Amino acid sequence: MTDLLEVNGVTKRFGGLTAVKNASFTLKKGEFTGILGPNGAGKTTLFNILTGFMQPTTGTIHFNGELVRELAPYKVVNRGMARTFQLTRPFVGMNLLENVLVACMSPRASEDKDKEARASYLLAQVGLGGRDKEPVETLPYGDLRRLEIARALATRPDLLLLDEPFAGLGSSEIEQLAQLIRRLHREENLTILLIEHKLREFMALVSRVIAMNFGEIIAVGPPEEIVKNEKVIEAYIGKTEEAHASA
Amino acid sequence: MKRIAPIDIAGGILVVAFLALLPMFAASNYLTGVLTVCVIYGIWASSWDFMSGLTGRENFGHSLFIGAGAYTAGFLSSIWSTNPWISLPLGVVIAIAFSLLVGFPTLRLRGPYFALAMLSASAILQRLCLIFWEYTGGEEGIYGLDPLMKTPLHYYWFVLAILVVTVIVLTLLAQSHWGLLLRAIRGDEATCQAAGINVTFYKIVSLMISAGFAGLGGALYAHYQLQVSPPLFSVVVSITVIIMVYVGGIGSIYGAAIAAILLTLLTEMLRGFGEYRLWIYTLTLMLILFFLPNGLIAPLWRRLTERLR
Ligand SMILES: Nc1ncnc2c1ncn2[C@@H]1O[C@H](COP(=O)(O)OP(=O)(O)O)[C@@H](O)[C@H]1O
Numbered sequence: 001m002t003d004l005l006e007v008n009g010v011t012k013r014f015g016g017l018t019a020v021k022n023a024s025f026t027l028k029k030g031e032f033t034g035i036l037g038p039n040g041a042g043k044t045t046l047f048n049i050l051t052g053f054m055q056p057t058t059g060t061i062h063f064n065g066e067l068v069r070e071l072a073p074y075k076v077v078n079r080g081m082a083r084t085f086q087l088t089r090p091f092v093g094m095n096l097l098e099n100v101l102v103a104c105m106s107p108r109a110s111e112d113k114d115k116e117a118r119a120s121y122l123l124a125q126v127g128l129g130g131r132d133k134e135p136v137e138t139l140p141y142g143d144l145r146r147l148e149i150a151r152a153l154a155t156r157p158d159l160l161l162l163d164e165p166f167a168g169l170g171s172s173e174i175e176q177l178a179q180l181i182r183r184l185h186r187e188e189n190l191t192i193l194l195i196e197h198k199l200r201e202f203m204a205l206v207s208r209v210i211a212m213n214f215g216e217i218i219a220v221g222p223p224e225e226i227v228k229n230e231k232v233i234e235a236y237i238g239k240t241e242e243a244h245a246s247a
Numbered sequence: 248m249k250r251i252a253p254i255d256i257a258g259g260i261l262v263v264a265f266l267a268l269l270p271m272f273a274a275s276n277y278l279t280g281v282l283t284v285c286v287i288y289g290i291w292a293s294s295w296d297f298m299s300g301l302t303g304r305e306n307f308g309h310s311l312f313i314g315a316g317a318y319t320a321g322f323l324s325s326i327w328s329t330n331p332w333i334s335l336p337l338g339v340v341i342a343i344a345f346s347l348l349v350g351f352p353t354l355r356l357r358g359p360y361f362a363l364a365m366l367s368a369s370a371i372l373q374r375l376c377l378i379f380w381e382y383t384g385g386e387e388g389i390y391g392l393d394p395l396m397k398t399p400l401h402y403y404w405f406v407l408a409i410l411v412v413t414v415i416v417l418t419l420l421a422q423s424h425w426g427l428l429l430r431a432i433r434g435d436e437a438t439c440q441a442a443g444i445n446v447t448f449y450k451i452v453s454l455m456i457s458a459g460f461a462g463l464g465g466a467l468y469a470h471y472q473l474q475v476s477p478p479l480f481s482v483v484v485s486i487t488v489i490i491m492v493y494v495g496g497i498g499s500i501y502g503a504a505i506a507a508i509l510l511t512l513l514t515e516m517l518r519g520f521g522e523y524r525l526w527i528y529t530l531t532l533m534l535i536l537f538f539l540p541n542g543l544i545a546p547l548w549r550r551l552t553e554r555l556r
């Protein structure tokens with residue numbers, strides 16, 4: 001199997017703060033990988049760098065063998081790497097269909113001639129079928145996450161980056177969304193990289209975990225090993241103690 | 248793709264018919280002249296609305312395109328004595344060239360650069376007209392353009408036809424997938440990027456379209472006045488156009504055109520008030536914008552026709 005994504009020595013500094021420290025890892029085609037780490041570990045920053053929303057201070061990223069470092073975000077998307085946002089960012093004032101339609105207009109989706117049909121199909125794919133004309137303003141959180149996924153899928157990605165899709169959802173919603181993501185991985189031949197800050201949520205989902213703390217990758221391995229990893233346990237217990245101390 | 252409601256088409260036909268027949272009832276060259284200026288403002292305002300209203304990137308120097316179109320007509324028709332009909336396409340081309348000059352470096356940036364660059368570019372052009380007075384006629388400007396048509400009434404109808412075409416073309420574009428992208432850009436550029444959309448490209452092309460119609464309007468104005476002068480580039484023109492769009496209802500295009508016509512008429516009618524004119528005009532605008540932040544014309548029309556949709 002070839003490496004779809006190759007991250008090499010990526011560091012991102014914000015002034016004195018190093019949000020991501022010398023991160024290196026690879027993703028193989030078809031893999032389902034999770035990024036685990038407490039809040040502030042640098043997970044979102046890493047996503048921003050991978051997708052061109054931020055430039056790394058140092059380091060390189062190769063996607064499909066091509067250097068993506070200085071590409072604008074929309075170009076990264078059109079190379080086949082799509083993302084969702086942790087804080088969902090729908091187009092306010094537009095209905096669900098129009099929200100997905102925007103992404104159906106990307107060059108990568110140029111083969112989809114009937115844009116409306118494609119957008120409508122994608123909404124159905126993520127469990128929002130038959131609600132094309134609904135405005136986004138009244139949409140509950142879980143549905144907004146699905147909408148974000150539909151928009152990302154519209155660009156026909158090879159690699160899908162999901163930034164904390166389960167945050168703020170109830171357990172039954174999480175289970176349904178997890179099923180959807182699992183199905184996309186299986187049926188759509190997607191490589192997925194998923195961020196989560198709670199260990200429990202995605203242990204059953206991913207086949208490999210990249211654990212981060214304070215900007216550094218502290219462990220990589222299958223979930224069964226990661227839960228037993230000392231550094232990971234320390235990162236999490238350390239966090240809880242801090243939380244208790246400050247409470 | 249949105250369909251245009253039959254009631255909107257019917258309303259449009261009525262308004263255009265009314266405007267076309269208006270000078271027949273009160274046959275005076277004065278009224279025809281005023282209406283011609285009204286309609287030209289309509290072209291300027293709707294062209295501003297297409298780019299800035301839809302994408303939310305405010306252009307504080309639309310007079311750059313208007314003036315570019317007008318001066319192109321001035322040079323061609325008066326100084327080089329070309330066929331006056333050449334002014335129109337070339338006015339469009341030159342205005343588009345200016346839009347690339349300003350839009351290309353600034354529309355890729357976030358923040359106020361584009362708005363400020365438009366403002367400065369129009370101010371610079373106004374100054375350049377004075378500095379190179381040997382070529383531009385300085386304060387006086389360029390005189391002696393040839394008219395495009397024999398009678399003022401014919402010219403008015405011609406300009407009205409151009410406004411109608413402008414509003415139809417821009418509305419169809421605004422309702423198309425293209426327009427959807429422009430509205431998405433107004434909503435959230437980062438999400439557009441995440442959707443794989445080259446926002447800079449769409450902003451630049453929409454500015455080119457906006458500039459093209461404004462340049463056409465500028466050339467039409469020049470061939471109405473048969474003269475061009477530096478105030479065409481002034482910030483007053485730009486601000487007037489923006490206010491018209493806000494009164495019309497931003498992003499509606501037809502609202503901008505109708506507000507432009509009504510406000511231009513209002514300024515004319517207030518001439519009788521002498522020095523109070525500006526006060527009344529400004530107060531009216533402030534009241535409208537204060538109490539109706541979404542504008543007057545388009546929201547009112549939507550409200551009135553709600554049941555017929
Ligand atoms: N644009 C930014 N400017 C300055 N600091 C930032 C910026 N984005 C993130 N950070 C900081 O970088 C660190 C990592 O943040 P983030 O990547 O959002 O963490 P995570 O997603 O793992 O919770 C945090 O300390 C955060 O405050």
Ligand SMILES: [Mg+2]
Nearest residue numbers: 043044045086
């Ligand atoms: Mg985060």
